[in-house]
Amino acid sequence: MKITKKIITKIEGEATLKLHKNQNIIEFAEIEFWQYRGIEDFLKNRHYNDASVINPRVCGICGHSHLIATAEVIENALKIKITKKAKILREITVGLEIIQNHIKWFYLTLFPSIKDIDYFKALEFSRDIAKIIALIAGQFPHNSYAIAGGITSDLTNLEIIKIKNFLLKMFERYQEIMNIEGYSKDLEILFEDIPKNIGKSLNKFLVLGNNLFFRANGEIKFVNEEKTSSFNKNALYNDKFYEVGPLARNLKNPLINKIYEEHKDSVYTRIFARLYEVNLIFEYLIKEIDKIDINEKNFIKPRNKNGKGKISIEAPRGSLIHEIEIENEKIKKYNIIVPTQFNLANGNKQNLSPAQAALINEDEKYADFIFKCFDICAICVSH
Amino acid sequence: MLSKPKIIWIDGVSCYGCSHSFYNYPEIKTLLQKIKLLYHPLFPTNEFKIQKCDLLVIEGAIKENFLRMDFDLIDLITQMIKLSKKVLLIGTCAVYGGIFGEGVLFNKNKKGIFFPFKDKIIAVPGCPPHPEWIAYAIEMLIENKKMLLDNEFRPKEIFSYTSHMGCIRNEYFEWKIDAKNFGEKEGCLFYEQGCQGPFTHSSCNKILWNEVNSKPRAGTPCFGCTERNFPKKNLFMTEKFMGIPAEIPIGVSKRAYLTISGVAKSLRNERLERKLIDEDN
Numbered sequence: 188m189k190i191t192k193k194i195i196t197k198i199e200g201e202a203t204l205k206l207h208k209n210q211n212i213i214e215f216a217e218i219e220f221w222q223y224r225g226i227e228d229f230l231k232n233r234h235y236n237d238a239s240v241i242n243p244r245v246c247g248i249c250g251h252s253h254l255i256a257t258a259e260v261i262e263n264a265l266k267i268k269i270t271k272k273a274k275i276l277r278e279i280t281v282g283l284e285i286i287q288n289h290i291k292w293f294y295l296t297l298f299p300s301i302k303d304i305d306y307f308k309a310l311e312f313s314r315d316i317a318k319i320i321a322l323i324a325g326q327f328p329h330n331s332y333a334i335a336g337g338i339t340s341d342l343t344n345l346e347i348i349k350i351k352n353f354l355l356k357m358f359e360r361y362q363e364i365m366n367i368e369g370y371s372k373d374l375e376i377l378f379e380d381i382p383k384n385i386g387k388s389l390n391k392f393l394v395l396g397n398n399l400f401f402r403a404n405g406e407i408k409f410v411n412e413e414k415t416s417s418f419n420k421n422a423l424y425n426d427k428f429y430e431v432g433p434l435a436r437n438l439k440n441p442l443i444n445k446i447y448e449e450h451k452d453s454v455y456t457r458i459f460a461r462l463y464e465v466n467l468i469f470e471y472l473i474k475e476i477d478k479i480d481i482n483e484k485n486f487i488k489p490r491n492k493n494g495k496g497k498i499s500i501e502a503p504r505g506s507l508i509h510e511i512e513i514e515n516e517k518i519k520k521y522n523i524i525v526p527t528q529f530n531l532a533n534g535n536k537q538n539l540s541p542a543q544a545a546l547i548n549e550d551e552k553y554a555d556f557i558f559k560c561f562d563i564c565a566i567c568v569s570h
Numbered sequence: 571m572l573s574k575p576k577i578i579w580i581d582g583v584s585c586y587g588c589s590h591s592f593y594n595y596p597e598i599k600t601l602l603q604k605i606k607l608l609y610h611p612l613f614p615t616n617e618f619k620i621q622k623c624d625l626l627v628i629e630g631a632i633k634e635n636f637l638r639m640d641f642d643l644i645d646l647i648t649q650m651i652k653l654s655k656k657v658l659l660i661g662t663c664a665v666y667g668g669i670f671g672e673g674v675l676f677n678k679n680k681k682g683i684f685f686p687f688k689d690k691i692i693a694v695p696g697c698p699p700h701p702e703w704i705a706y707a708i709e710m711l712i713e714n715k716k717m718l719l720d721n722e723f724r725p726k727e728i729f730s731y732t733s734h735m736g737c738i739r740n741e742y743f744e745w746k747i748d749a750k751n752f753g754e755k756e757g758c759l760f761y762e763q764g765c766q767g768p769f770t771h772s773s774c775n776k777i778l779w780n781e782v783n784s785k786p787r788a789g790t791p792c793f794g795c796t797e798r799n800f801p802k803k804n805l806f807m808t809e810k811f812m813g814i815p816a817e818i819p820i821g822v823s824k825r826a827y828l829t830i831s832g833v834a835k836s837l838r839n840e841r842l843e844r845k846l847i848d849e850d851n
Contacts, residue, residue, distance in 0.1 A: 194639060194640060196611065196617075196618075196639065197611065197612055197613075197614070199586055199612065200586070200611075201638075201639065221637045222583070222636065222637065222638075224583055224669075224670050225670075226669070229669060233803055233804075234803070234804050234805075234806070234807070236804075236805065236806040236807075237801070237803065237804065237805050237806070239806075240793055240801055240805045241669060241801060244585050244587065244668075244669055244697065245585060246585050246586070246587075247584075247585045247586035247587030247588070247589060247590040247591075247698070248586065248590055250585065250587065273753075291593070295612065295613065295614060296612075299614035306614065307598070307599045310593055310594075310598060310599075313593065313594075314593070314594045314596065314780075317594050317780050318780045318781065318782055320780075321779050321780035321782050321783045322782055322783055323788070324783075324788055325779065325783050325784055325785040325786075325787060325788030325789075325790050326774075326779030326780060326783060326784065326785060326788075327594070327779070327780055328587045328590045328591055328698060329587050329591075329697060329698055329795075330785060330788070330790065331785070331790050331793070331805075332785075332788050332789070332790050334752060334806065336752070337752070337753055338752075338753055338789075339752045339753055339788060339789035339790045340753070340788040340789045340790075341753055341754050341755045341789055343847070484753065485752070485753025485754070485789075486751060486752040486753030486754075488751065566584075566585055566586055
């Protein structure tokens with residue numbers, strides 16, 4: 188047996204992958220993250236609203252999900268109910284963040300690890316998506332328009348019409364990347380030289396968030412964290428590992444389910460689910476925007492000053508958990524569990540994480556690709 | 571033909587918000603065609619290797635005992651700064667430290683450990699910096715154009731503006747009408763909601779984010795994210811002293827500011843005291 192150590196880069200940071208091999212076949216894999224930034228400690232003793240500025244800085248690509256999770260966990264702790272209008276607008280911005288993430292991941296992270304592609308069209312697409320977020324939230328990345336009690340912006344119908352038309356246009360443009368029937372020329376090109384059925388994992392899926400059209404299949408109270416040999420903390424559910432993310436939360440979609448029946452939880456199904464989810468989000472947001480009542484309030488001032496909260500939302504890579512304790516409007520404790528802690532956990536041979544299970548028994552030459560199929564956010568792990 | 575300038579972009583303790591901000595630069599393809607990008611932490615490039623370059627871009631803060639690509643981060647930056655003709659610091663973390671650590675040039679109010687290299691360093695702070703600022707600095711540096719800098723090594727063509735300039739709530743500021751709440755079109759966010767626009771160096775309300783908006787236009791206060799003490803505490807509240815904001819617009823004496831505020835308030839602007847879009851009028 189031989190062990191090789193490899194630093195995987197361009198995954199919103201880096202991870203160390205130690206592969207235990209017999210010839211070229213992977214027998215076991217260790218996943219380590221060696222960076223730590225200390226965001227949770229930075230929040231202590233600050234006013235809870237400061238978290239709406241600090242937490243988006245957990246991550247440059249999915250920081251908006253951290254913003255929405257922050258607002259929701261404070262609302263959960265202080266028992267605040269927001270208006271339907273504020274809720275819909277948050278759904279739109281968080282949904283759009285998922286879209287820009289998937290596009291960048293496919294064309295800038297995954298595809299170039301196999302072959303060349305013109306990724307500038309993907310940047311153009313994600314830039315236009317970011318523009319719609321900015322119309323609602325002020326800017327992207329790193330806005331703070333969602334605060335406990337609602338949102339800071341006060342749109343007119345002029346912006347609503349602009350956003351709606353923009354969504355319709357981008358949905359149409361997306362058909363060239365993957366159409367509503369599930370055909371994607373670029374996906375076919377990617378798989379010209381790679382087997383579709385590699386990277387099969389645990390075949391166990393977890394969804395904890397209830398935002399957009401996603402429905403939870405578990406409860407956050409059963410989630411626990413355990414320390415590892417590196418800075419990553421494993422996230423488990425009832426002491427077992429589960430896969431979170433686009434495949435987990437879209438398994439009931441008939442088209443994704445058909446692919447899943449054929450290829451199981453392989454790399455192909457995982458990538459397909461992520462790309463196809465974009466179509467589903469566009470369809471959902473285009474319907475939701477019509478439900479906005481422009482006369483509703485954007486913000487309701489919180490009254491309570493103390494409380495504890497714990498929530499989960501579906502972020503680009505899966506279930507994201509935020510947990511808070513507030514005392515006299517100040518943050519006493521904050522804890523963040525990110526989707527990559529589930530998927531890229533470092534388990535042992537008896538209890539493998541989704542990424543470890545996906546790597547085992549596969550040829551070493553596919554390790555990088557199988558690993559990246561989970562859409563890793565190393566920077567989120569190192570919060 | 572001259573060969574293209576070689577650029578290496580490295581990351582310290584960051585969130586990659588600077589890179590993702592730069593990704594939104596509309597002319598990114600044209601700009602990247604002018605250079606040879608030897609390494610970037612996210613963008614498809616060759617593997618990193620220690621080598622000479624014309625321009626080193628650093629994103630993120632520095633921190634002791636922090637591993638980056640198996641190098642100690644401070645060793646890595648030391649080696650790379652010495653091998654680079656010029657250095658561009660991108661983002662508040664790299665310039666001042668921000669949330670995550672110390673800056674390369676400054677450590678908040680103090681000089682940072684790489685301050686002795688200041689003659690080849692340009693600072694473009696912001697959390698994140700606007701994509702056009704990053705593009706501007708790269709273009710100016712690779713074309714050897716002279717940039718006027720302020721005393722914190724920031725290009726004056728960007729940082730002589732305040733983020734207050736271009737704010738659509740300016741009329742409310744003139745007449746000293748504060749916002750009564752978040753989520754409303756009316757009122758200036760400087761008096762209660764913590765807006766730092768009048769004393770933050772930034773041109774974001776002039777050039778706008780994502781070409782369409784800005785935080786204050788979306789009802790969010792400016793958090794002073796281009797400044798050395800970002801992020802202050804109580805970001806959604808204005809600290810006050812005897813009823814007036816503790817920090818006042820740059821260039822005005824406290825007495826002058828009090829006088830003009832009193833006059834503006836006493837003269838009243840009735841139009842601005844009503845709802846902007848009013849059913850009755």
